[in-house]
Amino acid sequence: MSAQSSRVVVIGGGFGGIEVARALGRAGMPVTVIDRQNYHLFQPLLYQVATAALSPADIAEPIRKILRRYRSAQVLLGEVERIDREAREVVLRAGRRVPYDVLVLATGATHSYFGHPEWERSAPGLKTIADARLIRSEILRCFEQAEIAEDAAERERLTTFAVVGGGATGVEMAGAIAELARYTLAKDFCNIRPERANVLLIEAGSRLLTAFPEHLARYAQERLQRLGVTVLLSSPVKPLSSDAIFVDGRTVPVGATIWAAGVAASPASNWIGAETDAAGRIRVAPDLSVPGMPEIFAIGDVALALDENGKPLPGLAQVAKQEGVYLGRALARGLPRPFPPFRYHSRGNTAVIGRKAAIFDFGRWQMKGPLAWFFWAFIHIYLLVGFEHRLLVSVQWLWRYFTYEQGARLIVDESRAG
């Protein structure tokens, strides 16, 4: 351990935070990761938990386990109450104070309801395991209730699902719900025809997947429509209750609404009084430090970093990961400040619509269709933390591929009464 090694505290064990801790741990330098969850979540596959394809434990790994090999790394389960910049301490809710020399904010993002937090009750978003379980239970319960409903209009409502937001998450959710209904549940019911479920994908803008080239978005839309998804563009939506939404000038009764529209950074900026953009992301310098606070860095979805052309970097796992690696290495090497600017190297952007249908955008070239889907599956398995996860997810995907079954179709009441 070098003499000048400083105490680095990382808040958040997501893609960015874990990489900072790994780089420092590898160098034998002291690092503490604080998270309010005990696990690192592979968020890109969370929609598969919400649609009963995977179990939460398949895509989550205890942070302790990931960092166990590094003797200089410590993990604390705790909720941050505030940051005492004067004393250079993180204050946890239980009152415990964690001193730091360098602080890394890697607290991620949550969904945003554009100033209507009351919509969350009617239209849950998908950021945590609890969210995914709730959505999974809601979707499955709708089919169960439809099965016993005696009124045709009620059956129709209960088998109508609205997904709000035409970005990657919305497209993946809509496709996955349609496949669940069409393939997995199709033969399970007596009184309803799950394959006739209405899945609405509703986007306020004029096209889907604005982060992708137009022709890939068109392909995705066409594939969704072939799966039976109704795509509504230029259609702002207002959740009215858990039973109805208001869209295109009329009230549409729905069984469940899933919110995949807005993203807001976690409120870490408030802890330090940093300058943010409208989405709450902390504006950072080219070396990811917070301007005017050289001892504090922000990475991942909570940060607004710019590329060489001054364009904001997207809120992707690979951005957070590369930022974490960059920052962890710079800190481990004790480079002179400011560090040489961070450069993002895109490894390609991807979205999956369903069975044998995915899109990839590598900038210079694009890919779509079955090959893209196999490639997507391969990459996502490779990226999962831990060999056991890769093995379990591979087995389940292969199983599903051949049988159309989805294993995790559980409705579990969150109350003890369940």
Next chain:
Amino acid sequence: MSAQSSRVVVIGGGFGGIEVARALGRAGMPVTVIDRQNYHLFQPLLYQVATAALSPADIAEPIRKILRRYRSAQVLLGEVERIDREAREVVLRAGRRVPYDVLVLATGATHSYFGHPEWERSAPGLKTIADARLIRSEILRCFEQAEIAEDAAERERLTTFAVVGGGATGVEMAGAIAELARYTLAKDFCNIRPERANVLLIEAGSRLLTAFPEHLARYAQERLQRLGVTVLLSSPVKPLSSDAIFVDGRTVPVGATIWAAGVAASPASNWIGAETDAAGRIRVAPDLSVPGMPEIFAIGDVALALDENGKPLPGLAQVAKQEGVYLGRALARGLPRPFPPFRYHSRGNTAVIGRKAAIFDFGRWQMKGPLAWFFWAFIHIYLLVGFEHRLLVSVQWLWRYFTYEQGARLIVDESRAG
């Protein structure tokens, strides 16, 4: 479908209920299964979910999926409010009425606090997936809190776990917690030594595992002690709060208490005003019908059936299963009433203490040690419903066997905030 085929309604999709439905379904006779959960649960492995070894979906299968192949079988998700014997209808909470000619009560059992329902808050029992998740989160959270606790006595408390009840469930829970601490978590923490956790197995009677021969119980006790479990016999216990129990005349501070002591039948007897034993089990005739109510049968843990010698049959999965097969076949064949008496054929009784340590009692001969453990693992995998489950659980057990890892170490808050 035979002309005289009657409408059979089964309440409960556990080991007994599923078999009744299968036998009738196979014969093409109409059967409706009502359950408040959408899944059949392989309860003998629930303690492995509670101790982070398996995921809920590994041991649960949608009832719809199990019965899908039978066109005459219907599944309703619903909570039974009451039974209208006059009209021969099951009344669901939503108001829906389900008519029956024959009714099968297969509603199982829950844990009993011997007239102290208020103890449940301090000492949760293990009957449902929600229970298992709660216990898992509590145990893991204790270690996390101990890691940040600054007081030695508090650390000691947080790493003390009390398991109340020395039957098979208690023995398996205590062994599994000790192994989780000793092997899986041992290297994960900096400030505490999880392998020194105190696991107390507390039994009011004078020995463990009264359902097993004395020498097997002694072996189990010895193995538990070797794993570091403290076995307290002849020690009635009183949960005081979630932080302490009263046992052997003194107050013992604990991190968590798990209740594995009492079992009470579900309150189905109240629906029909049937005669029960002290545990609430419905006394049934030799053909499993409820005396004086020829159209109603009770099977599994909710029933008190007697063997040839007038001894009550134990509350085991295999008893419920055999009763279900017997009843389903008798109903499917339309045998004259009363049916020839039900005979239970024991396939052996088993309990697992930990890695390479299990016991089997086959009546005439017994088995213990590593071979019994492999046999136990083999049988339990074989008994799991569905090939996918067998595969996934096999992979996870093999993985754990070689690495001592447990995959599902997730603390998930049941609240949305998680």
